[in-house]
Amino acid sequence: MSNPQLPLHLHHIPAxxxxxxxxxFGGEWDGLPITDNLVYEGHQAVEAALEIGINHYDLADIYTRGKAEHVFGRILAESAGLREQIIIQSKCGIRLVGDDDGPQRYDSSGSHILASVDGILQRLGVDYLDILLLHRPDPLAHPQEIAEALAKLHHSGKVRHFGVSNMGSEQIRLLQSYSNVPFIVNQLEMSLDKIGFVEAGVTVNRPQALHNVFPYGTMEFCQSEHIQLQAWGALAQGRFTGRVVDGQRPEIEATAQIVERMAKERGITSEAIVLAWLMKHPAGIQPIIGSIRPERIRACKDAVQTELTRYEWYELYSASCGRRM
Structure with missing residues (x-):
């Protein structure tokens, strides 16, 4: 069975x-100015992504303290017609230390969401975002206030679609109960190293469930509500694709060896195997490649066409969790 069609297509987004x-993008998280070299690096990354068919780009207002969006805006300005070819999503809701007089914190107040989107659009040099995500769950957030802010953004045309990041099913359900605009994305950390999304279901009624922090029921809820699951950290910071793993838990090394073997058997890259493992899940997970290196981006091109067998999927899962089923 081939990888399922992404739920985003149900919302008329050809992702x-x-x-x-x-x-x-943008280099370090500092206040230094953006150089032409940083913009060139961004161009190279986007060109590599376009080469392998990627039309979806994920940002956040805090990435490199706003420089990531500035760099991406430069790329758009220097690439005629690119904006119309791609899907841009960004996030808001985190205030960093040094941004104002307060502590680092989450802020999903209506006023902050509205001001954040204006800043995002200005840095990108665009009129609208395809998708806006609320970056983290704010314990002081008022669902009605969020709903009103999102409605204003949607009505004004500044944001076409909405989603969340790092939220469980009940948090999404609460927000959705107040909002007339649907939440179509939930972005979570998921990878062959961060397997909590699998463990949450597999360890039900077993002692291992006590140690899993992934919110149980979130995968099932997102599937049933046609909410696209996106995986940040999908390549696990290179732990299974060539990065030196000495000194890490033995399961990492064992899994990396299996990934390498499977890649050699197919004549593809280890990156493709790691991503194909995620995409085998029936939720239709959309992996996010968090690299700016063109060769690393291109190494992911075969992931979409790679279909692991059930045996291979469980072999990798068992190696990563370090126990038999």
Missing amino acids: SPLVLGCMR
Whole structure:
């Protein structure tokens, strides 16, 4: 069975199965100015992504303290017609230390959401976002206030679609109960290293469930509500694709060896195997590639066409969790 069609298509968004994460655009998280070299690096990353069919780009207002969006805006300005070819999503809701007089905190107040979107659009140099995500769950958020802000953004045309990041099913359900605009994305950390999304279901009624922090029922809820699950950290920071893993837990090394073997057997890259493992899940997970290196981006191109067998999927899962089923 081939990978399922992405739920985003149900919302008339022709999204590619893979997303390029732009967190590293703009260099360091400092106040230094953006150089031409940083813009060139961004161009190279976007060109590599386009080469392998990626049309979906993920940003956030805090990435490199706003420089990521500035760099992406430069790329758009220097690439005629690119804006119309791609899907841009960004996030808001985190205030960093140094941004104002307060502590680092989450802020999903209506006023902050509205001001954040204006800043995002200005830095990108665009009139609208395809998708806006609320970056983290704010314990002081008022659902009605959020709903009113999102309605204003939608009505004004500044944001076409909405979603969340790092939220469980009940948090999404609460927000949706107040909002007339649907939440169509939930972005969570999921990878062959961060397997909590699988463990949440597999360990039901077993002692291992006590140690899993992934919110139980979230995968099932998102599937039933046609909410696209996106995986940040999908490549697990290279732990299974060539990064030195000495000193890490033995399951990492064992899993990396299996990934390498499967890649050699198919004549493809280890990156393709790691992403194909995620995409095998029936929820139709959309992995985010968080690299700015063109060769690393291109190494992911075969993931969409790679279909692991049930045996291979469980072999990798068992190696990663370090126990038999």
